[in-house]
Amino acid sequence: MSAATSPTERRVSARVGAISESATLAVDAKAKALKAAGRPVIGFGAGEPDFPTPGYIVDAAVEACRNPKYHRYTPAGGLPELKAAIAEKTLRDSGYEVDPAQVLVTNGGKQAIYEAFAAILDPGDEVIVPAPYWTTYPESIRLAGGVPVEVVADETSGYRVSVEQLEAARTERTKVVLFVSPSNPTGAVYSAADTEAIGRWAVEHGLWVMTDEIYEHLVYGDATFTSLPAVVPELRDKCIVVNGVAKTYAMTGWRVGWIIGPKDVVKAATNLQSHATSNVSNVAQVAALAAVSGSLDAVAEMRTAFDRRRRTIVRMLNEIEGLYCPEPEGAFYVYPSVKALLGKEIRGRRPADSVELAALVLDEAEVAVVPGEAFGTPGYLRLSYALGDDDLVEGVSRIQKLLGEARD
Structure with missing residues (x-):
């Protein structure tokens, strides 16, 4: 076997090889790929305003x-x-x-x-x-x-x-x-x-x-x-x-x-x-x-929309038994605890951590969320509310229906 094909050769540097893929971008890419394949996926993954850049x-x-x-x-x-x-x-x-x-x-x-x-x-x-x-x-x-x-x-x-x-x-x-x-x-x-x-x-x-x-x-x-x-x-x-x-x-x-x-x-x-x-x-x-x-008028309009969505998503998520969502004061994310849902049976599966729960939500509800492991704290999910009001309500409604089936 030549040196070029030696199994012990490091082809990628240790420094760069140790970098993890951006979890938020990965979730967003998967959601977009599923949508392109014809699945009605709603993505709460990327922190990206749904508004166009002001004219x-x-x-x-x-x-x-x-x-x-x-x-x-x-x-x-x-x-x-x-x-x-x-x-x-x-x-x-x-x-x-x-x-x-x-x-x-x-x-x-x-x-x-x-x-x-x-x-x-x-x-x-x-x-x-x-x-x-x-x-x-x-x-x-x-x-x-x-x-x-x-x-x-x-x-x-x-x-x-x-x-x-x-x-x-x-x-x-x-x-x-x-x-x-x-x-x-x-x-x-x-x-x-x-x-x-x-x-x-x-x-x-x-x-x-x-x-x-x-x-x-x-x-x-x-x-x-x-x-x-x-x-x-x-x-x-x-x-x-x-x-x-x-x-x-x-x-x-x-x-x-x-x-x-x-x-x-x-x-x-x-x-x-x-x-x-x-x-x-x-x-x-x-x-x-x-x-x-320039003026901050367009920013104020977007902030008003984000505030409305913030209140809606917090209310709807807190209606799910076993999930607790504090009300955020800034940005456009919620970070609910799902610890009480882990280990519960949901459609024949028992997610052991928030990675498995996020995968279940994507598979069964066709909603993309990011697990807390990506942010250093297992047992949580991150959802961005920087998406249209109708998609937000539909997406959280799907999550409500799915997680409402959780049983011991």
Whole structure:
């Protein structure tokens, strides 16, 4: 046998081979494939607004396509006018004043997250990651050489971690704490007081904070969004903010995100991006410029629809015996506990975990949901309510009917 075909040869690097597929994208892809095959599947998997991108943003992109200056390379760190607009938007929405030199425009939020961790982590550095977490966070940390350390919060605390929990997880190798509010997958929103307390704890121990603000405009009821570096100014030299246009402006496919941070870190991340991807698509950047510079009226309309769907899905899910769904305060997800349903007989099957339960729901009800294992907490399901009202009601009605058959 030649060396090229040796069974002991590693064909994929250990670093990349250890990465798991995005569970949310995998569920969405499976749902779309089943629909394409003619099955009436309703997907609650992907965190993607069902609205079209507002027309004025699309118009700006069309004009950019016709402008020869956007047919060429532009600075790797982003169009200067977009970086300036992001700085202005951050002051407007967060009360956080930054210089355009502190901004790096990225190919979506995922690239922003990876590059932020890559810029500040050395091998073995620990990052405290509150769980349930979005699937990409721990993978990005590992790719950057870091070690994710999970701190779990459940429905009894509204899926919010405490300073005491964070302190219990801190070691001499802790370098960064991840902070996400509003949260994917739970919709949890931290109060201004709790946000400030976590920020001051980080300052006290000399820790970095990476805060993901992608859902900043999607809060409901009495909840309010609080930008951590705005309420704890002492943290600004060790804080990286990640954001983007995807969720707020229904622009998931345009792939424009950004990092805001100390100038030296942003410069290092920009150098990384210059070799990885060069500049973000100029047309998408011009569209993002129109989005962040424009009115928030379209955003308010979408938020009103999400709020209506939020109340509907929570009410309907809580009608299912054995399922408990806390009311989320932000984003567009619910994260119900299904622990009491595990092991029950449902159509001849006894799902032992939420992976098996999600598979059962897809097979029998033709509804796609994401199991809690994908977010670091077995025993839960994530459902996105960023889909049409009729599909939402039909999909949850199917789940009600199926899970209503559960027997000991």
